[in-house]
Amino acid sequence: MARFKKKMAKGVPAMNTSSLPDIIFMLLFFFMVTTSMREVSLKVSNALPKATDVAKLEKKSLVSYIYIGKPLKKYQDKFGTEPVIQLNDVIASLDEVKDFIANERASRDEVDVPLLTTSLKVDKDTKMGVITDVKQELRKLNALKINYSSKKADKI
Amino acid sequence: MARPVQEINAGSMADIAFLLLIFFLVTTTMDVDTGIVRKLPPPIDPTVKPPEIKERNVFVVLINAYDQLLVEGQLGNIYSLREKTKEFVKNPYNKSNLSESKEVVIEGLGPVNVSDGVVSLQNDRGTSYEMYIKVQNELASAFNELRDELAKDKFGTSYSKLIDNKDEAKLKAIKDAIPMQISEAEPKDIGGGK
Numbered sequence: 001m002a003r004f005k006k007k008m009a010k011g012v013p014a015m016n017t018s019s020l021p022d023i024i025f026m027l028l029f030f031f032m033v034t035t036s037m038r039e040v041s042l043k044v045s046n047a048l049p050k051a052t053d054v055a056k057l058e059k060k061s062l063v064s065y066i067y068i069g070k071p072l073k074k075y076q077d078k079f080g081t082e083p084v085i086q087l088n089d090v091i092a093s094l095d096e097v098k099d100f101i102a103n104e105r106a107s108r109d110e111v112d113v114p115l116l117t118t119s120l121k122v123d124k125d126t127k128m129g130v131i132t133d134v135k136q137e138l139r140k141l142n143a144l145k146i147n148y149s150s151k152k153a154d155k156i
Numbered sequence: 157m158a159r160p161v162q163e164i165n166a167g168s169m170a171d172i173a174f175l176l177l178i179f180f181l182v183t184t185t186m187d188v189d190t191g192i193v194r195k196l197p198p199p200i201d202p203t204v205k206p207p208e209i210k211e212r213n214v215f216v217v218l219i220n221a222y223d224q225l226l227v228e229g230q231l232g233n234i235y236s237l238r239e240k241t242k243e244f245v246k247n248p249y250n251k252s253n254l255s256e257s258k259e260v261v262i263e264g265l266g267p268v269n270v271s272d273g274v275v276s277l278q279n280d281r282g283t284s285y286e287m288y289i290k291v292q293n294e295l296a297s298a299f300n301e302l303r304d305e306l307a308k309d310k311f312g313t314s315y316s317k318l319i320d321n322k323d324e325a326k327l328k329a330i331k332d333a334i335p336m337q338i339s340e341a342e343p344k345d346i347g348g349g350k
Contacts, residue, residue, distance in 0.1 A: 018166055024173035028180060035184035049286045051293040053300055057189035119191060122285050129281035131288075139196050149191040150289055 036060070044069035044086050049124040050153035057147055062115050064104040066097070068130055069123030083126045085134065097137045117145040192292050197340065213255050215244045215275045219291060221282025234290055241298035245271045245334070264329040265310055271334070278341040292338075299336045306330055 046069050057063055067086040071079040075091065084091050087100040105113050118138060122131055138146065217237070218226040225232040227240055247254040255273030262268050275295055279288055304315040307330055311318070318327050 017170065021166065021169035021173050024170055024177055028173060028177045031177065031180045031184065035180070037184055049289040051192055051289055053192065053293055053297040054190040055193050057191060057193075060189070063189070117193075119189065124284070124286040124289070126285045127281065128279050128283040128285060128288055131285060132279075132281060135196060139199050142198070144196040144198060145193075146196055147189075147191040147193050148289055148292065149189060150293075152190050 040065070040067075040086075040089050042067065042072070042086070043075050043089075043091055044071055044084060045123050045125075046121055047124055048121065049150045051148075051150040052153055052155065054150055054152045057117070057119065057149075059115070062108070062112055063117050063119050063147070064101070065119050065121055066100075066134060067121045068126055068134065070125070083123065083130050085130065094133055094137060097134060098141060101138070101141050101143050115145075116143065117147055118143050119147040119149050121149045192289065192296060194292070194338075200342075209274060210256070210272075212253055213272045213274060215241065215255070215273060217275065217277045217291065217295070219277075219279040219283045219287060221280045223284055223287040225291070234287075234294060237291065237294045238298045238301070241275060241295055242302055244275075245273045245298070245302060247271065247273075260332075262329050262332050264325060265333055268306075268333045270332070274337040274339055276339050276341055295338055296336070299334060303330050303334050306333055 044067050046067055068083055069086075070076075070081055070083055071091065079091055085094065085097065086092065087096060092100070101118070104116065108116065120131065120134070135146070138144070216226075216228055217232075220226070225234065225237065227237060228244075232240070244254050247257065255271045257269040257271045257273075259267050260270045262270075277291065277295065279291075300315060307313060307315040307318055307326070310330075311326055315330060318330070
């Protein structure tokens, strides 16, 4: 006599998730290696212009950044809507560029000082007036290596 | 009786890893910094007279407060700027209104005609940054294209490949043969707009 096995109410077998952490860790390490820590929180709008003939900025430790653009919405009550300069984490005036550059130089090794590059991260809707002022200031300080930060594009 | 070792529940390991992952995603940036590298002129010494340059050797590019271009005294546009710059520097037909050149022997290249041409760029305080970058970019690519042509002609490889291979000797020869002479005049405020 044939015996029939009683059909059990079998659910879907539990998926083996023991390798899931490994996969996630792999992703984590990938991101840790390919990205760099964000150093400042932006207080100005910063849509960079596009250019075709751009060069990569080498030696990130020797680069100091100056951000220029309109203040973000939440800071507009305080700083208005005209383009302003941001140094490190604060919105600064033109005179403070001098101290900023001096600070940047002091924090580097003496041999590296002539190699310091100033990267101007300027919003594309800014007028040249502010930028010219900053450039003149940098000239006075003898910080002559500059970089107009712009995105790589195939065609403008 | 030997009790079997109890397995550690690793189910929450993934959650911890996710948490870390998200933390890194939020706090880091992926952008590679790229840009147009320029060198500012050193501060002007008022006692030193500026060197005299013949008018034919200066290629004047003006941008006004309305983002209009004036190239060598004529209304220009951004699309023809590159070709005009190349023609000015190269001066293939020896026109008398384009740049002069003199033959210089460069190591690794032999005798080459090196142009004396200087591009003079002047902008107004009211010029938009986007336009300024466009112009800078066009000027840079004009020089890069010329260098590329020379590199292909003399070494059989493109200029960008020389940069990638860090072939310093050849790069120097090319740079000496086609110096990137972009001078920025002292700023002016004519347009009135800020």
